[in-house]
Amino acid sequence: MTALPCGASRATATSEATTAMSRAPSKAEGAFGAHLATDRIAELSRMYLMNTYSRASIAPVRGSGTRLWDADGREYLDFLSGIAVCALGHSHPAVVSAVQKQVAMLLHCSNLYLIEGQALLAKALLDGSPFGKAFFCNSGAEANEAAIKLARKYARAVRHEEERYEIVTALNSFHGRTLATITATGQPKYQKGFEPLPPGFRYVPFNDVPALDRAVSDRTAAVLLEAIQGEGGVHVADEAYLKRARQVCDERGALLILDEVQTGMGRTGKMFAFEHYGIEPDAITLAKALGGGVPIGALLAKDEVAAAFTPGTHASTFGGNPLACAAALAVVETIRAEGLVERAAEVGRYFAEALRALASRFPQVAEVRGKGLMIGMELRPREGHGSEAPARAVAAACLGGGLLVNAVSDTTLRFLPPLVVSQADIDEAVAILEKAMAGVLG
């Protein structure tokens, strides 16, 4: 047997975890319950998990609103929201209650049968939108897979155009980690080593109207774009670009699909980011914030396009199951009831202004950009000595100060606070950030 990389045996690790989980919390442990210490969680993670993530050494175990607490009881202000997932903050009572009720009622039901929550969720998402039908899956990548399949099927089954299969996407985009979606993702670093990639994808520089014009042809099934490239560094699509994308697609018979996995559900100050642009895509994809932390993805499409999917053409065992739909319905209803879309716009303006004021004190800040509560701060690469990745160093210093933010590249800090964030939270976050920037950037 291969030796384990560190001290404890697998049997010890398992029983230790089980004991910690099942032990009743002592008074001293309070509301946090019993947890392994962070170091031990890190050790077990190294021993047992595939090495796909560079993880910071904190282990959040409890959350409430904009706050998280780690296994050692340390508090953090969460300005990342599980990468745009926990839009209602952590443990929002509406989501907790909906999930608890559903768990006690029915966790799962096959799509061979009718699912009440799925029908209600589809209605809640579609009413008042340009889309007529929904398909539910479990993640953003799956939603984009479904969109790519729908675009190709629509070209073949509805328009009877056998040669129309190309998917045009933007360089620097991000659409997921399945084989088709890394291929759709216009960044070679996500594709390297996974070849051969599925054929039929073509890339254009983002925000480049002439390039899009040249790329879209009678072979194009769909143009797939993000209104704001999130993983690519918080790059906002120009209004003229998306408007022209709509026109080009109409002229050449291609679908326009927007990947709203990160921008959707109020994040940018509109329910869906395309609403900023005065255009209607033929379909959008959603995930992340949709379930408030319970995995669910969705493809919403216009009726005529959605008609290309018929029984047997696409499916998912878990997609739209009662638990996920109960959570998502609570999220959609709460976003509307609490006016969180408008709030994201308003508080987002306050946050962006605070960041711009901060930027005026640091010449190393090149730009603050974004919409609503999806904001990026671009730092100039450092010359000469020290780290070439100032955003990563600032994010690490923020973590030390109790603020969770993310460096989406070496030079771009990304802020994705919950939509329920208050001005006081923002003031506190900016103060921590300022201290971190002063320490790192000087």
Ligand SMILES: Cc1ncc(COP(=O)(O)O)c(C=O)c1O
């Ligand atoms: C725009 C966009 N599309 C797709 C995805 C993939 O989503 P998931 O990780 O749920 O598969 C992401 C994830 O970051 C994303 O930001």
